[in-house]
Amino acid sequence: MVVEPIKIEEYKTETTPTWCPGCGDFAVLRGIHTALARLKIKSEHVVISSGIGCSSNLPGFVNAYGFHGLHGRSLPIANGIKLANTDLTVIATGGDGDGYGIGLGHFIHSMRRNINITYIVMNNQIYGLTTGQASPTSERGMLTKSTPSGLLEVPVNPIALALISGATYVSRGFSGNADHLSTIIENALSHKGFSLVDVLSPCVTYNKIQTYQWFRDRVYTLEDEEHDTNDLKQALSKSYEWESKIPIGVFYKADKPTYDGDEPALQDGPLVNQPLDTGKNIAKQLLDEFT
Amino acid sequence: MPKNEVVLRVGGAAGDGIASTGESFAKICSRSGLHLLAYNSYQSVIRGGFIYLQLRAGREKIYSHGNKVDFLIALNPLEFQRNIVDVVPGGAVLYNSDKIKPDPDTIPNDVILCPLPVNEILKDIGRNPILQNTVALSSLVQLLNLDVDVMNGVIRDYFGKKKQSVMDVNLKVIKAGYEYAKSNLPDFDYDLNPDYNIKRPVLTGNQALGFGSIIAGCKFYCAYPMTPASSILHYLIAQSKKSGMVVKQAEDEISVINMAIGSSFAGVRSMVGTSGGGFALMTEAIGLAGQTETPIVVINSMRGGPSTGLPTKTEQGDLFQAIGASQGDFPKVIIAPSTIEDCYYSIIESFNLADQFQIPVMVLSDLFLSEHMESIEDLDFNSTIERGEIVTSNDSDKLYKRFKYTDNGVSPRAFPGTSGTVFQASSDEHDDYGNIISDVFTDSETRIKIMLKRMRKMKFIEEQLPPVKLEGPVDADLTIVSWGSTYNVVHEAIQILQNNSKNVNHLHIKYLIPLQKGIKEILSNSKDTLIVEANYSGQLSKLISMETGFQINHTLFKYDGEPFYPEQIIDKVEDLI
Numbered sequence: 001m002v003v004e005p006i007k008i009e010e011y012k013t014e015t016t017p018t019w020c021p022g023c024g025d026f027a028v029l030r031g032i033h034t035a036l037a038r039l040k041i042k043s044e045h046v047v048i049s050s051g052i053g054c055s056s057n058l059p060g061f062v063n064a065y066g067f068h069g070l071h072g073r074s075l076p077i078a079n080g081i082k083l084a085n086t087d088l089t090v091i092a093t094g095g096d097g098d099g100y101g102i103g104l105g106h107f108i109h110s111m112r113r114n115i116n117i118t119y120i121v122m123n124n125q126i127y128g129l130t131t132g133q134a135s136p137t138s139e140r141g142m143l144t145k146s147t148p149s150g151l152l153e154v155p156v157n158p159i160a161l162a163l164i165s166g167a168t169y170v171s172r173g174f175s176g177n178a179d180h181l182s183t184i185i186e187n188a189l190s191h192k193g194f195s196l197v198d199v200l201s202p203c204v205t206y207n208k209i210q211t212y213q214w215f216r217d218r219v220y221t222l223e224d225e226e227h228d229t230n231d232l233k234q235a236l237s238k239s240y241e242w243e244s245k246i247p248i249g250v251f252y253k254a255d256k257p258t259y260d261g262d263e264p265a266l267q268d269g270p271l272v273n274q275p276l277d278t279g280k281n282i283a284k285q286l287l288d289e290f291t
Numbered sequence: 292m293p294k295n296e297v298v299l300r301v302g303g304a305a306g307d308g309i310a311s312t313g314e315s316f317a318k319i320c321s322r323s324g325l326h327l328l329a330y331n332s333y334q335s336v337i338r339g340g341f342i343y344l345q346l347r348a349g350r351e352k353i354y355s356h357g358n359k360v361d362f363l364i365a366l367n368p369l370e371f372q373r374n375i376v377d378v379v380p381g382g383a384v385l386y387n388s389d390k391i392k393p394d395p396d397t398i399p400n401d402v403i404l405c406p407l408p409v410n411e412i413l414k415d416i417g418r419n420p421i422l423q424n425t426v427a428l429s430s431l432v433q434l435l436n437l438d439v440d441v442m443n444g445v446i447r448d449y450f451g452k453k454k455q456s457v458m459d460v461n462l463k464v465i466k467a468g469y470e471y472a473k474s475n476l477p478d479f480d481y482d483l484n485p486d487y488n489i490k491r492p493v494l495t496g497n498q499a500l501g502f503g504s505i506i507a508g509c510k511f512y513c514a515y516p517m518t519p520a521s522s523i524l525h526y527l528i529a530q531s532k533k534s535g536m537v538v539k540q541a542e543d544e545i546s547v548i549n550m551a552i553g554s555s556f557a558g559v560r561s562m563v564g565t566s567g568g569g570f571a572l573m574t575e576a577i578g579l580a581g582q583t584e585t586p587i588v589v590i591n592s593m594r595g596g597p598s599t600g601l602p603t604k605t606e607q608g609d610l611f612q613a614i615g616a617s618q619g620d621f622p623k624v625i626i627a628p629s630t631i632e633d634c635y636y637s638i639i640e641s642f643n644l645a646d647q648f649q650i651p652v653m654v655l656s657d658l659f660l661s662e663h664m665e666s667i668e669d670l671d672f673n674s675t676i677e678r679g680e681i682v683t684s685n686d687s688d689k690l691y692k693r694f695k696y697t698d699n700g701v702s703p704r705a706f707p708g709t710s711g712t713v714f715q716a717s718s719d720e721h722d723d724y725g726n727i728i729s730d731v732f733t734d735s736e737t738r739i740k741i742m743l744k745r746m747r748k749m750k751f752i753e754e755q756l757p758p759v760k761l762e763g764p765v766d767a768d769l770t771i772v773s774w775g776s777t778y779n780v781v782h783e784a785i786q787i788l789q790n791n792s793k794n795v796n797h798l799h800i801k802y803l804i805p806l807q808k809g810i811k812e813i814l815s816n817s818k819d820t821l822i823v824e825a826n827y828s829g830q831l832s833k834l835i836s837m838e839t840g841f842q843i844n845h846t847l848f849k850y851d852g853e854p855f856y857p858e859q860i861i862d863k864v865e866d867l868i
Contacts, residue, residue, distance in 0.1 A: 015726060047707045049553065052718070059715060060727060065707040066715035067556055068727070069549065070579050076546040080553025080561070081707070083537050084511060088557065088707055109542040265510075265537045272558040272706060276508035276676050278535045283506055283672040286530065290492035291321060 008037040011063050018057050024175030024201030024212075025055050025122050028185075031178065032062055032091070032120070035186035041089050048091045049077040051098035054129045055122035055201070058093050072103030075110045078117045085272045086116070086260050089189060096123040100156045101136040107158075111165040113259035114193045120185065121158065121196070124203035125210050132206035142209065159239035162196045163232060163252055169195035170235065170252040174219050175202060176212045177248065184250065193258050200248070215246065222249035229253040293482035296349030297435060298357040301424075302374040303366030305333065305342050311449075312364070312424045313344035314664070316431070318445045320348040321493045321666045323437055324486030328779075329664040330356040330854065333603050343374065346664075350484045354783035356663070358856045362434070364427045365391065378402045383479065385430055387423045405430070405476050412471050416463045425461055429468030435481045439469045492667055496634045496660040496776075499667075500590060501526040503638030504562050505534045508676050509588070511554040511561040513539045513547045518602050519658040520564040520592040544569035548576040548589070555585050556716060558706030560642055564590040567609045568599065574616040577651045581621025583716040584694065584702070584745070586645035586652075586679075588638065593657040595852045604852025605658035607775055610830040613653045614804060622648065622700070622748040625804040627655040629778035631665045633801075636674070643677040644755075648701055648748045655803070657825070659854040660776035679704065685711030692723045696740060700747030749805055756802050758809035763789075763796030768868045770817035772843060774800045774831050777823055777855055784860035795864060803834065811839035821845040821867065823860060 011033040019025050036046060046064035050056035052071035059066025069077045078092035099107050099121045110119070126144065127133040133146035137158070141150040162170045169191040173181035181199065188195035200219070202212050227249075228234055235252035260266060268274060279286075299316060301309050313329055320327045329346035347357040359379045365371035365386045371393060375384060380401035386393075388406030398404065407430060409423045416422075425446075432442050442465055450458035494502070501523045504512065514524045528538040537554075541547045544565055551561040565573065570591040580587045593609045595601025613625050624644050628637035634656065641652040680703040685691045693714040695702040702723075705712035715721070719729035720738055728734045761770070763785060773781045778799050788795050798814070800807050814820055814835075822832045822843045827850045832843050847863045849855055 018730070043713050044708055044710055047557070057727075060717075063713060065713055066717070066725075067553065067583070068715060068717040068719060069552070069583075070575055070718055073545065073549040073576070076541070076549030077553035077556070079541075079546075080511070080513075080550035080555075081557045082553075083539070083550070084554035084557035084559040084561075085706075085708060105542050106546055109546065263537060265531050265535055268535065271510045271535075271537060271554075272708075274510060274535050276560075276678075279505035279508060280672055282533055283670075286502060286505065286533070287492050287670060290494050290498065291318075291490045 006037050006040050008033050011036050011043060013061055013063050015060050017061050019054060020205050022204040023054070024124060024199070024203070025058065027175035027178040027181055028055070028120060028122050028199050028201060029058060029061055031173070031182040031185045034182040035189055038186050039189055041189070045087065046089045046091070047081050048093060049074045049081065050092070051094040051103060052129070053095040053098045055093065055095040056098060072098050072101070073106065074098065075103060075106040075119065079110055079113070079115055082115055082117050082260055083263070083266070083271065085270045086266060087270050090117040091189070092117060092119045094121060096121060096125060096137045097127050097135045100158055104136070104156070108161065108165045111162055111167040111194050111196070114166055114168050114256055115259040116192055116194070116261070118188045118195045118197065121198050122201040123158070123198050124201050124207055126203050126207040128203045128206050139209070157239060158196070158198045159251055160236060163236050163239055166194070167196050168193035168254045168256050169250070171195070171197050171250045172248045173197055173199045174215055174248045175199060176216055177219070180221060180248065187250070191253070193256055200246070218244060218246040219248050220245060222247050222251065293480045295482060295484055296347065297481065297483065298345065298347045298359065298361045299364065299431065300343050300345045300360040300362070300374060300377065301364045301366070302343040302370035304370070307366040308421050308424050309342055309344050309366070312428060313346055315445050315449065316346055316428060317493050317664050319432060319437060319442050321491045322441050322444065322487070323483070324489030325350060325483055326353045326491070326666045327493065327664070328353040328356050330659065331662060332853070341370070341373065343370070348483065354779040355857055358858055362431060364431070366424065367391070372397060375399065375402060385427045403477060407468070407471065412467050413464060416467060417460050422464050425464045426468035429465040430472035430476065433469045433472035434476060434479050435483060437483065437485060438487060439465065441487065493664050494631050494667060495522065495662055495664050496628070496631055496656055497522040497592070497662065498526050499631045499634035500564070500638050500654070500656065500661070503635040504642070505530060505536065506672060506674070507560065507639045507642040509536060509560045509562050509642060511537050511539070511551060511559050512563070513541055513551045513561070514564050515541060515544050515547050515569055517566045517569045519594055519661045520566050520590060522662065523564040523590065544572035545576065548573040548587070551587055552576060552580050552583070552585050555587055556583070560646070562588040562590065564592065566592050566594050567596050567612065570609065570612065570616070577623070577653070578617025578619060578621060579718050580651040581617070581623060581745070582718055584649035585716070586649050588641045588645055588652050588654065590654045590656060592661040593655060595850070601852040603658070605776070605825060605854055606850060606852065607657055607825040608827070608830070608850070609655065610803060610834065613655060614834070616653070620742070620746065622650045622745055622752065623804060624650060624652045624752060624802070625655060626652065627775035627801060627803055628660065629775060629799060629801060631667050632670065634660065635670055639674045644752065647677050647679040648752055649679065649704060650748065655775060657776050681705070682709060682712055684709060687711070690724060693725045694721065694723045694741065694744070696723055696744050699751045700744045753805040753808065756805065756807065759798060759800055759807045759813065761796055761798055761813050764794060765796070767794045767796035767818065769795045769819045769821055769864060770798050770814065771795060771860070771864070772798045772800065772814070772820060772822040772831070774803065774824070777825065780855045780857055781823055781860060784857040784864070787857060787861055788864055793864060793868060800831065803831070806834060806838045810835060811841050814841050814843070819844055819867065821847060821863065823847045823855065825849050825855065
């Protein structure tokens with residue numbers, strides 16, 4: 001059977017993105033459109049959840065189901081959607097504040113489950129929507145609206161966290177390298193298990209330090225080196241590179257059991273397709289257990 | 292005349308096997324055709340700590356666990372001393388006389404001691420310390436003139452899945468205890484009028500809530516462990532393979548409710564359960580369910596607050612928390628089941644309301660209702676599952692309007708995966724398609740339209756819910772108002788008061804939001820009014836006054852963590868009329 005190619009236009013919506021011109025998130029949006037088209041996943045089989053923040057407006061710009069929920073809670077929503085319907089391609093999106101700040105607990109626990117979803121974080125190291133406060137990935141010493149004397153905390157390292165928490169596809173993209181980013185997203189969507197795509201997505205309005213040029217001076221692709229994506233320790237070591245050289249690409253990839261694959265109640269197929277009267281049919285038997 | 296009703300208390304330390312002793316006795320009673328009600332008073336300690344289980348049984352329906360004890364099974368010396376004061380004159384204490392040496396000076400004169408020399412009784416059988424509980428229970432079965440074969444059956448079922456040898460030992464212990472009591476203990480003249488052809492189910496409120504959710508077609512239950520809601524989680528996970536329900540323990544209550552909203556958004560009936568503190572963490576997402584019109588059932592089994600409060604004690608203190616859960620205005624329902632049976636029916640109804648109106652439904656139980664055991668009559672399995680209007684495909688050229696403006700405010704739902712129905716569900720304010728109108732797109736006209744659409748649901752919900760019913764004589768001298776788990780105890784108090792020629796009736800309120808219809812009409816015609824609530828400030832009393840303008844005249848509030856006893860209500864009423 002020949003599957004008709006799907007045009008990238010089919011994944012676009014009429015809504016004009018709310019982002020500032022030059023925002024790194026445009027490249028992520030393009031990456032998602034491209035990856036879905038390449039993988040020929042029908043719009044009606046894709047759900048994108050998000051939290052709150054500039055980047056969390058993304059679901060509105062993709063012709064797919066969107067759940068634009070609460071700040072920091074895109075992952076629990078995505079977990080719930082996947083457990084209810086394993087036939088869907090489920091993507092969670094958001095920013096660094098959303099995912100590595102207020103939602104950090106959900107990030108770690110979702111990875112422990114190795115649930116088959118893709119998490120794309122538009123990491124700009126600043127709070128944009130609230131006009132420029134420090135974020136969990138801001139550098140120590142950074143001067144922001146909320147840290148006029150310099151930030152006194154060290155940044156979260158999402159790649160290292162993902163590696164030690166059980167994610168089975170751990171990657172980083174850069175909005176300044178859109179083609180590379182699209183490929184990473186495409187592979188993340190094909191991966192079975194929890195996939196993280198942390199995207200260096202510059203905020204052109206509030207982050208005057210980590211600019212496109214700042215990253216261009218530092219990034220290199222892991223695919224160009226002899227990096228073994230099966231080697232967790234090597235990946236962990238790469239995840240600590242930041243100051244002068246910043247790796248992008250796939251740090252780690254593994255084939256491990258998934259939560260949705262092993263959950264006993266999902267063995268008969270997606271939950272949403274199961275009959276509603278299962279309980280009624282065993283009601284007598286269940287009540288008899290109480291006598 | 293032989294006594295036809297009995298109150299048993301089993302007192303000991305956590306880890307002594309009180310719960311299993313109580314559960315076994317409950318099953319012995321229910322398989323003897325008796326009604327029963329049991330309450331477990333405990334502390335948040337795994338081993339040690341003061342706990343007891345009190346069970347009242349008899350042929351007629353039992354409405355409370357009783358205030359005074361006929362038989363005390365004391366499992367250690369401390370509990371012997373602590374509990375003996377609650378034993379009625381002519382009542383008895385059963386205890387292991389190898390371990391407990393009572394001080395004669397501290398025994399009330401009219402309490403009968405029933406020492407059980409357990410080592411001697413079991414000299415040919417075994418020496419496991421937990422066997423003392425079985426000895427005491429089989430002795431009690433003899434003293435109550437119940438059929439020892441029923442106890443054998445209960446123990447057989449209990450050990451059925453374990454080792455045959457363990458079961459054989461227990462059966463020998465039962466025989467030995469029973470025979471010992473027959474030959475050595477006094478006759479207590481009990482005739483509970485057992486009927487071995489009647490076998491009623493015995494459930495806790497949490498089991499009834501869980502069972503109801505299975506019957507309602509709930510396929511996703513998510514929770515974080517919290518007393519007194521945890522046993523819903525335990526019940527549902529044990530049935531998961533049979534029921535086909537995904538039961539998920541998540542990292543915190545925020546994740547719990549968001550996962551359930553995600554699962555419901557994807558088309559699966561979903562429920563969460565917690566207590567006040569966990570409910571507090573869920574509140575933002577309750578508003579999310581309201582705003583995205585995602586059905587969800589939220590159980591809050593209340594315990595003593597505020598803060599961590601009384602983790603193992605009961606209270607009805609979260610009504611205002613539930614009413615005020617989440618910012619802004621959105622349609623919602625708050626239901627408070629009253630009895631074990633009502634827990635079952637309320638959950639089924641909650642799922643139907645949640646689906647029909649695409650709203651969050653909050654179910655307020657409390658520690659007493661959730662954790663006490665009660666015999667019940669058969670339950671009706673023929674309730675219908677109402678999922679509301681669901682779009683199965685959209686082949687027209689028109690875009691699907693997920694939040695279409697309709698007369699009753701309910702827009703046909705589509706689940707992801709349905710052709711032609713791609714849409715956005717947004718926490719931000721949105722238009723009828725789901726496109727956001729917040730921030731840069733703010734549009735007052737649409738905002739007003741969509742708010743009115745959502746809030747219109749409340750009128751139709753209110754119309755669908757039944758009005759309150761007054762129980763008892765219309766011309767009573769006093770109307771007692773109650774809600775939730777106090778139904779049974781108020782009912783029993785009123786029965787006793789009526790026997791004492793006090794003319795009292797009962798107005799029990801089940802639907803709190805929207806507040807049930809007919810309250811003002813009934814109360815305005817009452818000669819006098821009293822409200823009974825297990826909280827400090829009288830939250831329902833305030834709600835009634837807010838919603839109807841009616842001020843209830845007298846109050847009986849209790850916030851010591853223990854459930855009401857009928858006597859407390861009777862005393863209050865006798866002060867008034």
